[in-house]
Amino acid sequence: MTPGGPAASAGPDSKEAGGMRAALGGLTTRGRSFLAAGVAAAVCAYVLGQSDLLRVGLLLAVLPLICVTVLYRTRYRVAASRRLSPGRVPAGSEARVHLRMDNVSRMPTGLLMLQDHVPYVLGPRPRFVLDRVEAGGRREVSYRVRSDLRGRYPLGPLQLRLNDPFGMCELTRSFSAFDTLTVIPRTESLPAVRLAGEASGYGDGRQRSLALAGDDDIIPRAYRYGDDLRRVHWRSTARYGELMVRREEQPQRARCTVLLDTRRLAYQGAGPDSAFEWAVSGAASALTHLLERGFAVRLLTDTGSSVPGAGAEGFASSQESVESAGLMMDTLAVVDHSDGAGLSRAHDVLRGGGEGLLVAFFGDLDEEQAALAARMRQRSGSAVAFVMDSGTWLTGGAVAGALDDRLRQLREAGWTALAVTPGTRLADLWQQAARERTGESSAAGTNGSWGGWS
Known part of the structure; x- marks a missing residue:
């Protein structure tokens, strides 16, 4: 994710690749309650010999596990990108950060919460709640940052929190990529005082430069492929024994x-x-x-x-x-x-x-x-x-x-x-x-x- 450049997908943080064991740790209070109630019902059904109660217990226990599995697979099928506009701003001016989420899976997502890490000097940490994202869908949000102090400030990493529709599980995914916002010093518009000794094309500077190096002054150089043959300097060619062309001397820039x-x-x-x-x-x-x-x-x-x-x-x-x-x-x-x-x-x-x-x-x-x-x-x-x-x-x-x-x-x-x-x-x-x-x-x-x- 380059500042001001095109959006690019960010890869998952290696710390998040903990497998299903880490995913089970994302069970919410509701999910843990369902799992405990299901296990308890299954044990009671086995002791009492009630097959109907066993079915209810299995349903209560399996539902949170299914939510964990689906959510675990979904979180690595959501791509995120960030774009700065612009990537370099003067102190006291605002820049806009654009975030884009792409659901690249074939299944819709549940509730998503985005949180971007920004330095305190740029403002409060932005948080966004996105409703269900359809398969292949895209959501875009943006926020503004502003700093009165010059410097280079990192933006990111971006965190994504996913919830299943039943509220059984909540998983967090971090993206490793980050961008840098450069806050340059404030600049003040200075009066257009007439300048002397400027480069060619800037008022009196051109006349003074040409007085030292006129348009007719030439410096011969070796011929290069593509040079106009009308610029061949025959006297220098005969002197050096190779094809030479005229090169007009450019006035020196102030x-x-x-x-x-x-x-x-x-x-x-x-x-x-x-x-x-x-x-x-x-x-x-x-x-x-x-x-x-x-x-x-x-x-x-x-x-x-x-x-x-x-x-x-x-x-x-x-x-x-x-x-x-x-x-x-x-x-x-x-x-x-x-x-x-x-x-x-x-x-x-x-x-x-x-x-x-x-x-x-x-x-x-x-x-x-x-x-x-x-x-x-x-x-x-x-x-x-x-x-x-x-x-x-x-x-x-x-x-x-x-x-x-x-x-x-x-x-x-x-x-x-x-x-x-x-x-x-x-x-x-x-x-x-x-x-x-x-x-x-x-x-x-x-x-x-x-x-x-x-």
Whole structure:
């Protein structure tokens, strides 16, 4: 049973394959009473020599056994499936779980009770009562789940409780398959600030890229089966001694690194309204926005690790690798605090990178870490930092003076640094950062570009 995929039958749990002895343990109070009364009547009939009483006793004793046998055979002829719609939802949004029961036997079932195991954070455990299901019939039910906390939550296994029409026996069957619901961080729609240095097809970025690599620039490569013969580059063919074709150079896609500070000592408090959760949601919003704007985006943490399989050097593009973009969101769904004390590993990764936009979400910074963060900015690139003082998130007080010193330290290194206070929307800070950068660039006599914002 794959999340969001087609329904699939689930096999029985191996613990339930206990044979008829386990099935006899499913006799209800009524079934045990009938069995005891039948045995007692048979014994009395034998002692008293009453054949009619013997027939009644045998009927009372055999009826529960017949119900156990029929129900035991029926429970392994009922198939169950589960489907999530969708399998990945933002925190605070609902997903619907669809359950389907198929009676694959030639006999109708009795009363069925479905119970699906879900984590407490997703809501109460759903239970459904299904009336008689005809031979070859199908029943479908659904329920909703919702979580305010991001993460990956298992759904299942599904339990099925069967009753016979006489109420003599009650058996439980568990299905071993389960699904996983991924709750990703909340994302916020960011303002469409005009971007410079974007990929081809995105406003001014195309003109600037073509100024460096025009449409007429060519790079010869070896001929491949299916290439148009009109693209054969004869001069290169004569030079290399093999058939060469022209290959137009593609403009380079603008890059951006989103840095998320996950150090445990940099944040205080917990819960959906904590500073750390704001930083995670902010990183998710920035990733989504920049991918939509045509950037090749990389997610980096203070541990120096980026999302595995996200493409070259960890960068993912929404057009070239949708799976990588989803993988970054899945990573943010389960990201937790790191035990690291500093940002040195992230600094080493960024020091070896090229130019590009850097968007960072920092927790508490001491003087040493602020100096290290200041050196992360590349001379040829631009950087913006959203810095939090987690103490203000607990007390709701004013921004501490130490935070102002850290912001000043980052700004002197060329960062556009903003303080994040409780209740602040990232969209407002995003627009404020663009205005501040434009003002700084105008005062310096430049064209006002912000490595991506202008």
